[in-house]
Amino acid sequence: MSNMLYEGKSKMICVGRDDDNLIIRYKDTATAFNGEKKAELSGKGKLNAAISNMIYDYLAEHGIETHLIEVLDETAVLVKKSEIVMVEVIVRNIAAGSFSRKYGVPEGTALKNTVIEFSLKSDELCDPMINESQITAIGLATPEELMEMTRQAFRINELLRVLFFKAGIRLIDLKLEFGRCGGKLILCDEISPDSCRLWDADTDKKLDKDRFRRDLGNVLDGYRDVLRRLQNVR
Numbered sequence: 001m002s003n004m005l006y007e008g009k010s011k012m013i014c015v016g017r018d019d020d021n022l023i024i025r026y027k028d029t030a031t032a033f034n035g036e037k038k039a040e041l042s043g044k045g046k047l048n049a050a051i052s053n054m055i056y057d058y059l060a061e062h063g064i065e066t067h068l069i070e071v072l073d074e075t076a077v078l079v080k081k082s083e084i085v086m087v088e089v090i091v092r093n094i095a096a097g098s099f100s101r102k103y104g105v106p107e108g109t110a111l112k113n114t115v116i117e118f119s120l121k122s123d124e125l126c127d128p129m130i131n132e133s134q135i136t137a138i139g140l141a142t143p144e145e146l147m148e149m150t151r152q153a154f155r156i157n158e159l160l161r162v163l164f165f166k167a168g169i170r171l172i173d174l175k176l177e178f179g180r181c182g183g184k185l186i187l188c189d190e191i192s193p194d195s196c197r198l199w200d201a202d203t204d205k206k207l208d209k210d211r212f213r214r215d216l217g218n219v220l221d222g223y224r225d226v227l228r229r230l231q232n233v234r
């Protein structure tokens with residue numbers, strides 16, 4: 001694509017309408033383990049775009065400022081240009097994934113409080129976990145920005161827990177990214193089964209990217225199920 005500025009693992013960033021915005025195009029590529037595992041899953045881009053756009057609309061209705069300006073087509077959105085904070089914010093409601101592995105807590109264990117974690121956004125370094133004093137020491141974010149990202153992350157998690165609960169889905173954990181725009185921190189990137197763990201509320205069936213990471217099969221059936229259920233409650 002001639003107007004592409006950057007190609008990421010699952011999205012392309014393209015020139016926007018003017019200097020204040022960009023176009024994000026969702027790709028069909030699925031990657032895991034920092035790109036070591038890769039596949040083309042036809043239709044994934046459309047599914048993630050539809051799910052993320054629906055979630056972003058819901059969050060905007062509840063007062064969360066996001067980068068989304070306009071949905072352009074089935075895989076493309078126009079977004080505000082922002083300076084991405086190079087820190088991924090992970091919120092956990094239930095033990096799973098790296099938390100279970102690192103701390104020996106079985107997957108599915110309820111946590112006594114919501115957990116927040118940060119990791120350095122760096123493919124080269126495999127997104128290492130980083131703590132608050134390390135983040136401020138390196139200058140990745142100011143203490144005020146960290147507080148604001150934490151406040152917003154907890155609020156977004158609570159809003160999404162409610163939305164997914166209505167859809168018969170448990171929000172196990174999720175990853176968020178923020179950007180600086182007009183003196184504020186706004187929610188950026190996507191929120192989709194690629195960036196959240198989503199389990200069926202009755203059966204604990206995984207409906208997210210763990211189906212791809214763990215070779216559970218029928219990856220996009222899970223994503224389609226998430227979209228259908230969200231459409232039913234929106």
Ligand code: 5GP
Pocket residue numbers: 088090096097098099127173174175194195196197209
């Ligand atoms: P974990 O640390 O257990 O691997 O991941 C926690 C949550 O954050 C999961 O929902 C996972 O999908 C999401 N997550 C962590 N790192 C990334 C990342 O680099 N990209 C995406 N899309 N999601 C991530």
